[in-house]
Amino acid sequence: MTTPLPFDERDSAHIPGHWLLARLGKRILRPGGKAMTERMLDAAALRGAEVVELAPGLGKTAALILGHDPASYRGVEADPAAAALTTAAIGGRGEITAGDAAATGLAGDSADAVIGEAMLTMQTDKHKAEIIAEAFRVLRPGGRYAIHELALRPDDLPEEIKTEIRKAMSRSIKVNARPLTASEWAATLTAAGFVVDTIDFAPMALLRPRRVIADEGLLGTARIVCNILRDRPARERVLAMRATFETHRDALIAISIIARKPNA
Numbered sequence: 001m002t003t004p005l006p007f008d009e010r011d012s013a014h015i016p017g018h019w020l021l022a023r024l025g026k027r028i029l030r031p032g033g034k035a036m037t038e039r040m041l042d043a044a045a046l047r048g049a050e051v052v053e054l055a056p057g058l059g060k061t062a063a064l065i066l067g068h069d070p071a072s073y074r075g076v077e078a079d080p081a082a083a084a085l086t087t088a089a090i091g092g093r094g095e096i097t098a099g100d101a102a103a104t105g106l107a108g109d110s111a112d113a114v115i116g117e118a119m120l121t122m123q124t125d126k127h128k129a130e131i132i133a134e135a136f137r138v139l140r141p142g143g144r145y146a147i148h149e150l151a152l153r154p155d156d157l158p159e160e161i162k163t164e165i166r167k168a169m170s171r172s173i174k175v176n177a178r179p180l181t182a183s184e185w186a187a188t189l190t191a192a193g194f195v196v197d198t199i200d201f202a203p204m205a206l207l208r209p210r211r212v213i214a215d216e217g218l219l220g221t222a223r224i225v226c227n228i229l230r231d232r233p234a235r236e237r238v239l240a241m242r243a244t245f246e247t248h249r250d251a252l253i254a255i256s257i258i259a260r261k262p263n264a
Contacts, residue, residue: 012233017173017241018057018118024234025224027060028215030118031150032202032254035214037061037117040256043198044146046070049112052138054101054131055119057082059089065115066093074111076104102130109140117148121179125188128178132192139261145194150179150204151255157181165248172244182255194259204252207242 012020018029028034041061046068056062056075065073073094077083083096090096099105101119114135120128135145152162162181169177180188186196205211213221228235245252 012231012237014174016175017237018175020234020237022058024227024231024238025220026212026216027058027220029057029206030061030148030254031121031204031206031252032148032200032256033205033211033215034060034064036200036202036254036256037064037148039200040146040148040258041065041068041115043200043256043258044113044115044144046113050074050110051113051115052076052104052106052111054104054114054116054135055082056086056089056096059086061115061117062086062090062094066090070113074106076101076106102127102134104134104138106138108137111138111143112140113144113146114139115146118150120147121150122175122177124176124178128188129192132189132194136192136194136261141261141263143261144197145189145259145261146256147185147259148254148256149185150177151185151201151253152179152181152251153253155181155183157251161251165251168244168248172241179252185255185257189257189259193261195262196257196259198258200256202254202256204245204249204254207238207245 021029030037041064046065049070050072051065051070053062053065053075056077062073062075073090075086075094075096076099077086077096078100083098087096120131123131139145152165166178182199189196216224228238
């Protein structure tokens with residue numbers, strides 16, 4: 001019996017937005033796109049490192065990580081279907097472990113780098129803190145924690161506007177969304193004991209045509225467009241998500257941060 005994939009659910013009106021896009025053929029599901037992921041991985045200094053990726057999903061970042069010649073790669077994934085996708089993507093060049101990002105089951109001080117993309121944004125503040133604390137525990141002193149998430153700007157954005165944006169995004173993508181400002185992301189990391197080394201920004205352009213072409217290529221983009229045209233409920237969802245992103249485009253930005261576990 002074939003394991004259903006995370007985006008095999010047929011109800012386009014209710015499936016989480018990232019899995020809807022994946023079902024339509026989109027493979028790069030990061031707010032800052034492939035280019036930001038590549039910059040983040042460069043900054044994380046992965047060559048010769050023992051790397052853990054939390055919630056690798058489709059396995060696209062896993063393949064990029066392996067291109068940096070790490071000493072080892074391990075993905076920790078709670079969804080069996082997503083784990084199967086990452087297993088296929090890495091082709092025997094690493095290992096996938098079943099587990100939650102907040103309770104990986106890995107030994108403490110066992111990794112040189114932990115990578116997490118587009119997953120903390122979808123967690124409550126409490127669960128964000130639990131995942132970050134687990135990354136800190138797993139890392140060796142001097143180890144790097146690299147995240148790529150969605151942020152709000154400016155840092156002094158009024159709380160009522162933050163709440164409005166979070167509610168609008170949650171309604172649109174059908175998943176709890178709680179992006180933070182850059183200062184809030186940094187404070188959440190430092191509260192867990194990390195030292196923030198670098199912060200990078202990119203436009204939040206997940207559904208803009210130029211970004212889609214850059215991430216998916218011309219053929220991939222054409223495939224996505226064809227799939228959208230064939231599926232009216234999916235098309236309505238994609239247009240609604242894009243409208244939400246565009247409505248709040250001045251307040252939304254992609255962020256990546258490299259944080260370090262101190263040596264002492």
